[in-house]
Structures are given as structure tokens and as C-alpha cells.
Amino acid sequence: MMSIFYITTPIYYPNAPPHIGHAYTTVFADVLARYHRLIGDEVFFMTGNDEHGLKLQRAAEKKGVHPKQFVDEMADVYKKYWELLDISYDYFIRTTDDYHEKVVKTAIQKLYDKGLVYKASYAGWYCVDCEKFYSPGEYIEINGKPHCPIHKKPLEWLEEETYYFKLSEFEDFIIDVLKNKDIVYPRSYALEVLGKVEKEGLRDVSIARPKERVWWGIEVPFDKNYTVYVWFDALLNYISGIGYLEDMDRFNKYWPNVHHVIGKDILWFHTVVWFSILKALDIELPKKLLVHAFLINRGLKIGKSAGNVIAIEDLIDRYQDSDGVRYILMRVFNMDKDVDVSTELFDSIYNSELADTLGNLVRRIGVLAKKKLGGIVYKREVDKELSTSIVETLNKYNEYMEAYDVSRAIQVVMDLLRKANAYVNLTRPWEKMDPGKELYSLLETIRASTTMLYPIIPKAASKVSKAFGYRIGNPSEYVIGEIERYNIVDAPILFRKIKQ
Numbered sequence: 001m002m003s004i005f006y007i008t009t010p011i012y013y014p015n016a017p018p019h020i021g022h023a024y025t026t027v028f029a030d031v032l033a034r035y036h037r038l039i040g041d042e043v044f045f046m047t048g049n050d051e052h053g054l055k056l057q058r059a060a061e062k063k064g065v066h067p068k069q070f071v072d073e074m075a076d077v078y079k080k081y082w083e084l085l086d087i088s089y090d091y092f093i094r095t096t097d098d099y100h101e102k103v104v105k106t107a108i109q110k111l112y113d114k115g116l117v118y119k120a121s122y123a124g125w126y127c128v129d130c131e132k133f134y135s136p137g138e139y140i141e142i143n144g145k146p147h148c149p150i151h152k153k154p155l156e157w158l159e160e161e162t163y164y165f166k167l168s169e170f171e172d173f174i175i176d177v178l179k180n181k182d183i184v185y186p187r188s189y190a191l192e193v194l195g196k197v198e199k200e201g202l203r204d205v206s207i208a209r210p211k212e213r214v215w216w217g218i219e220v221p222f223d224k225n226y227t228v229y230v231w232f233d234a235l236l237n238y239i240s241g242i243g244y245l246e247d248m249d250r251f252n253k254y255w256p257n258v259h260h261v262i263g264k265d266i267l268w269f270h271t272v273v274w275f276s277i278l279k280a281l282d283i284e285l286p287k288k289l290l291v292h293a294f295l296i297n298r299g300l301k302i303g304k305s306a307g308n309v310i311a312i313e314d315l316i317d318r319y320q321d322s323d324g325v326r327y328i329l330m331r332v333f334n335m336d337k338d339v340d341v342s343t344e345l346f347d348s349i350y351n352s353e354l355a356d357t358l359g360n361l362v363r364r365i366g367v368l369a370k371k372k373l374g375g376i377v378y379k380r381e382v383d384k385e386l387s388t389s390i391v392e393t394l395n396k397y398n399e400y401m402e403a404y405d406v407s408r409a410i411q412v413v414m415d416l417l418r419k420a421n422a423y424v425n426l427t428r429p430w431e432k433m434d435p436g437k438e439l440y441s442l443l444e445t446i447r448a449s450t451t452m453l454y455p456i457i458p459k460a461a462s463k464v465s466k467a468f469g470y471r472i473g474n475p476s477e478y479v480i481g482e483i484e485r486y487n488i489v490d491a492p493i494l495f496r497k498i499k500q
């Protein structure tokens, strides 16, 4: 059955180019988008940049350019990186787009009219890297001074008149949602937030900044001395990007099927704050919030602030193409646990799985088919054991992909490919006069495997399908023995081993 699948990434702060951590989220979203396109869904995949706020204002100041010029240039930089990583987004949203600004102004005005916004003074600690206020108990102390728990940098003391959003009014609603609705995945993250809300309650949050401090933002419609707080602005991208206000048919079509992919650092904003804003605007809550853990390096979350960034271009250089990088990131992908990045681990995944298992099988079978059968392999009965394995693998793969467990989905395909390599060694088709049955069985295994791996390594999968003469189809409708005749025109070397 065809359904609609709307998937988003967080919109990134373009104060610096994206790094491996941003790639982790974006590739994951891309894999889900590609999988859903394969199974016939109508997909809308949106990523983009979060272009306002103090962090960007300062980044532009440092460069000596106007923030608009700065974010314009950075939008191209991000698009270039996503192209390098073969990200198949349908739309790239920018919070400086005018339709988005209109949605933000209308939304904050609506909350104001509903009596959910009031003016009062604020004093507290702020992390510019997170663009977030931290209350006592949330921040850590280093040498007696408040520091950001994520960036480990000193917080800035802020005292100002501001506008508050009455988040406290939504406490019961939020508790009910986190307890009873199946939105946040994995569920442990819902329970984590729930525990915090039940323990501490919900305090009202600031949703504006005085212009004299943060002028780079969307003007508050009911007070021109203020700009809208960057998180309120940013979260609304998910609705403005699909035509909220401008094209309500389009909005109504996609919104009920939205899947937000985020890292756990922005869980609070995407549950408590976002759900409350939506409720206040009379909009349904998202269908799913898919949360993942961090990539870490030397014990710290990888990030510019920690100074332990791994550049996307270095990864692409090392693993030769986007496919290698995409595969490795998805192979280690973990929603619950932080993953320690290490070159040894990445190299060994690349070498043993992509080069030795998939690459080797494709190359061997391609060469054999050409040599032994002139490249033409007719349909034969598929080896029983292999055919059982193919069916089992497809079932598990589809089940895992539906459960957003890309890493497990990859591993079952690798198991199948290992079996196929063992079958080659066992049956020794190179010694046979007519290895038609063996080669056909192996080609069917390769076809199934590349179909399943297509969302992760689209270039390599397409290369094999072209060289061997078949189409990548729907993995949930794969039929063994469907191909009457394979025509092998090439035996590609997909992945060259790297020396460790």
C-alpha cells in the first residue's frame, strides 16, 4: 500500500561546515527516505539550515561580513557536502526564507493573542553554542563556574527583559503524551524526559531576545525591539517547509506522516517545547521522533566546540566515495548508545564487509560468468539453502528497516553475502563445465543483496545492477527466479581495500 512518508533532519547551524556528526543524522534520514521510495511510498525529505540567532550573528561578525551574506554562502557549502554524500533531499529549507519568516511571525502572534506570551525579566545562564538557557542542576561546574554540560564551555550570564511562553501550562499535556503516546523512539528517551518533567515541573521559557543583543533574527510582530528566540524560529521549519499557511492542502497531506530525525542533544526542544508549541497552535503532534545517540571521540561528543571534529571530506578521501562513508556510518549507527569513532574500526568494517564480502563476491561472480558462460546466465533452479536464506534475509531486513534499525538491517544482508561467498568456495563453479545453476543462484543472491543495500550504498548497488543487467526493485516484493536471463557486461571492482 502506498503511503506518504515525510522525513526531516534537524536544521543545522551553519556557523561552520557540517562534520561527521551532522553526516550521521543526515545519512540516516537519507537511508530511510530512499528505503521508503523503494517500497513505493511518496516521500518528502527535508533538510536545511538554521540561520538566525546569536551564534550566527557572532560567526558573521568574526568574519566581518553581514550575517545574510554569511548564511547565503554557507547554504551553498552545506548543499555541496550533501551532494558529496549523495543525500537525496527533496527540499532544503532556510530560516531566512520569507515564507518561513511569515509562519514564525504568525505563530508567535497567535500565541500572544491566546494569552500564552507575557513580558517579564529574565536572569540566567546561557550557552551560545546550544543557544539554550541552563538552570541550576542542568549545568556543570568547572572550577566553581557554570559550564555547558555538552560543550564544556563557560556559560554567559544574561539579565534582560524578555517575552515568556507559558510552557508551564502544558505540563499535564506533556506528561500525558510522553506516558501514553508512542511518538518518541526509542521509548527510553520519552521516559528520560518524562522523569525530568515529573521531577522538576515545567518552567516558562523565554521566546524572544532584545534586539540590542541579538538583532539577527525575525522581528517579534508585537514588539519591534525584540527578535524571536532562535529555537522557536527553527522548530517551525518543519511546518513552514511543507506549506503551512501558504498551501494548507499540501501541509495536511504531509504533516500526519512526519518523522523527525534528531540527535539526543536536542531532545528537550523536540519534545517538551515543540509539542507544546504545536498544541498551542492547534496542530497535531508529529507521528515519530527518531532519536539517536552521539558519535564520540576521546570521550567527548564530536563537535566544533570540543575541537575533535572529523571532516567529511577526509572520510570520503579515505573510503574513496560517498558509499564507503555512508555504509560505515550506518553500520555503526546506534540510537541508544554513543559510538566511539576510530579509524581502526572504520577501516576494518570497510575492508572486511565492503571490500572482502560484497566487493569480492560481485567481482568473482562477474568474472566467472563472463569467462564460463560468455556473460549470459539463464534462469535455473536456485540452490535450496541459498533461496531459503534470501527469503529469510529479506523478511528480517524489511522488519528492521520498518523499525528504523538500519545497522541490524545491514548486518543481516552481510550474513547473506558471507553465506554466498561460502557457497562459491564449496561448489567451486570455476571447475565446472556448466556452472549455470551455481551462478544463477549467486546472481539472485547478489540481486537481493544490492536491492536491500541500495538505500545505504546507492552508487555501488546501481553499478552492479547495471553491470549484471537487472533493476533494483522493491525489497518487500522481491521474487526469487524472476530474472529469465542475466546479461553480465562488466565485473566491477566496487571497493578497493585500504591498507591498515
Ligand code: MSP
Binding pocket: 009, 010, 011, 012, 013, 014, 020, 021, 022, 024, 025, 050, 234, 235, 236, 237, 261, 262, 263, 264, 265, 266, 293, 294, 295, 296, 301, 302, 303
Ligand atoms: N539548529 C539546531 C537544530 C534545530 S532543529 C529545529 C541544532 N543544530 S546543530 O547544527 O547543532 O546540529 C545538531 C544535530 O547535529 C544533532 O541533533 C545531531 O543530529 C547532529 N550531530 C552533531 N554532532 C553530533 C555527534 N557528535 N554525534 C551525533 N550527532 C551529532 O542543534
